[in-house]
Amino acid sequence: xxxxxxxxxxxxxxxxxxxxxxxxxxxxxxxxxxxxxxxxxxxxxxxxxxxxxxxxxxxxxxxxxxxxxxxxxxxxxxxxxxxxxxxxxxxxxxxxxxxxxxxxxxxxxxxxxxxxxxxxxxxxxxxxxxxxxxxxxxxxxxxxxxxxxxxxxxxxxxxxxxxxxxxxxxxxxxxxxxxxxxxxxxxxxxxxxxx
Numbered sequence: 316x317x318x319x320x321x322x323x324x325x326x327x328x329x330x331x332x333x334x335x336x337x338x339x340x341x342x343x344x345x346x347x348x349x350x351x352x353x354x355x356x357x358x359x360x361x362x363x364x365x366x367x368x369x370x371x372x373x374x375x376x377x378x379x380x381x382x383x384x385x386x387x388x389x390x391x392x393x394x395x396x397x398x399x400x401x402x403x404x405x406x407x408x409x410x411x412x413x414x415x416x417x418x419x420x421x422x423x424x425x426x427x428x429x430x431x432x433x434x435x436x437x438x439x440x441x442x443x444x445x446x447x448x449x450x451x452x453x454x455x456x457x458x459x460x461x462x463x464x465x466x467x468x469x470x471x472x473x474x475x476x477x478x479x480x481x482x483x484x485x486x487x488x489x490x491x492x493x494x495x496x497x498x499x500x501x502x503x504x505x506x507x508x509x510x
Contacts, residue, residue, distance in 0.1 A: 333388040340395045341365065348399070356492050357410070360484045361402035364477050368398035371472020372465040379464055386458045390465030397441060397466070398473035402481045404430045409485060419490060427482045438474035442467050 341362070348358035369391055376387055405426050412422035448463025 333385070333392070337388070337392055337395070340392050344395055344399055348403070352406070352410070354492060356489050357406050357485075360481060360488055361399050361406055363480055363484050364402050364473050365395055365398045367476040367480065368394050368469045368473035371476075372469035374472070375464050375468025376461070378468075381461055381464060384461065386461040387465050390462040391469070393462075394465065394469040394473070397470055398477075400437065401434045401474060401477035404434055405477070405481050406485060406489075420486075423482055423485055427478075431478070434474060434477060438470055441470045445470070 344365075345358050345362055348361055349355050352358055372387070372391055372394055373383070376383060381387070408430050409422045409426035412425055413419065417425070445463040445467040448459040449467060451459040451463070
């Protein structure tokens with residue numbers, strides 16, 4: 316039997332707490348998106364980029380020879396929200412175009428093309444904000460380096476995967492869903508029919 320002591324024990328304890336925090340973060344983001352989109356399919360499409368972003372962060376840590384520690388885990392929790400924002404831009408705009416009466420395919424293509432520039436701009440500025448953390452020196456620089464690496468590589472992977480995975484996943488999963496205003500229009504029809 317192995318018994319951990321000292322820093323190893325602290326790491327084991329903190330890892331369990333961080334895994335719980337990561338799961339809670341994913342759950343909260345999913346539920347907030349589900350309430351906002353009034354659907355479980357659209358948030359699922361958006362959340363598909365989160366594991367891909369985390370894999371990009373892990374790849375960045377591996378390439379730079381850094382370890383998975385408390386600071387990298389905190390960075391990954393932050394990455395949940397950062398990864399979801401790009402998917403939100405595409406899905407929300409596609410839903411707006413569908414509400415305006417555009418066909419599913421036209422709305423998806425137009426949303427992907429129109430939101431390309433904002434997605435790239437926010438990704439580049441977020442990654443640029445992580446560069447000072449990566450280049451930091453002095454006391455505590457190693458902790459800032461880990462967080463900066465996680466954010467930089469995770470956002471880069473999330474952006475790439477958002478541009479590829481979200482439109483394909485939206486096409487496959489959301490094709491049979493109605494636009495968000497369908498429920499409102501149906502309620503208005505039913506309320507108009509009862510008066």
